[in-house]
Amino acid sequence: MYDELTEVDIQKMEEEISYRTAVLRPKLIEDVQIARGFGDLSENFEYKCAKRDKNRNDSRIRYLQKMIQTAKIIQPDTADTADGAGLFDTVVIVPAPTGVPQTIRIVTTLRQDALKGLISKESPVARAVLGHRAGEVVRVELGEGREYELTIQSVEKGTDDPSLEISGY
Numbered sequence: 001m002y003d004e005l006t007e008v009d010i011q012k013m014e015e016e017i018s019y020r021t022a023v024l025r026p027k028l029i030e031d032v033q034i035a036r037g038f039g040d041l042s043e044n045f046e047y048k049c050a051k052r053d054k055n056r057n058d059s060r061i062r063y064l065q066k067m068i069q070t071a072k073i074i075q076p077d078t079a080d081t082a083d084g085a086g087l088f089d090t091v092v093i094v095p096a097p098t099g100v101p102q103t104i105r106i107v108t109t110l111r112q113d114a115l116k117g118l119i120s121k122e123s124p125v126a127r128a129v130l131g132h133r134a135g136e137v138v139r140v141e142l143g144e145g146r147e148y149e150l151t152i153q154s155v156e157k158g159t160d161d162p163s164l165e166i167s168g169y
Contacts, residue, residue, distance in 0.1 A: 002072040028054040084131040088158040
């Protein structure tokens with residue numbers, strides 16, 4: 001399955017790859033070489049930590065490169081969702097089970113962060129809300145026959161915000 005990402009997502013990943021390759025990798029390689037000089041490698045904790053950090057950096061670079069290679073570029077299209085919720089919109093929802101309003105922003109999978117209210121467009125809540133308008137009651141399907149309803153209180157149109165960070169693994 002391909003991730004649907006915007007041009008901004010791709011640009012942010014390319015910037016991170018560039019930083020990790022040009023700045024971070026040489027520093028981490030130097031750290032490994034310095035730690036190697038501390039003595040017996042079988043009992044050298046600094047060496048093991050430096051190797052781990054270098055390997056994590058290399059893994060992140062490979063991960064980002066694979067994401068770019070397999071990404072499907074999308075355009076946040078406001079025409080399809082002129083009145084309803086769309087990508088990068090801020091939506092106030094009221095889940096029926098709690099009755100407590102929550103503010104979410106629908107983003108691409110690469111920029112999701114539930115603790116900050118940034119919800120992936122692939123999540124059950126976002127899939128239920130996308131295309132619907134304020135005042136509508138929608139059903140959120142969780143799978144295995146579980147579901148609940150929520151009310152869309154308001155929809156505020158948004159744009160692709162380059163200041164939103166891309167997530168880690």
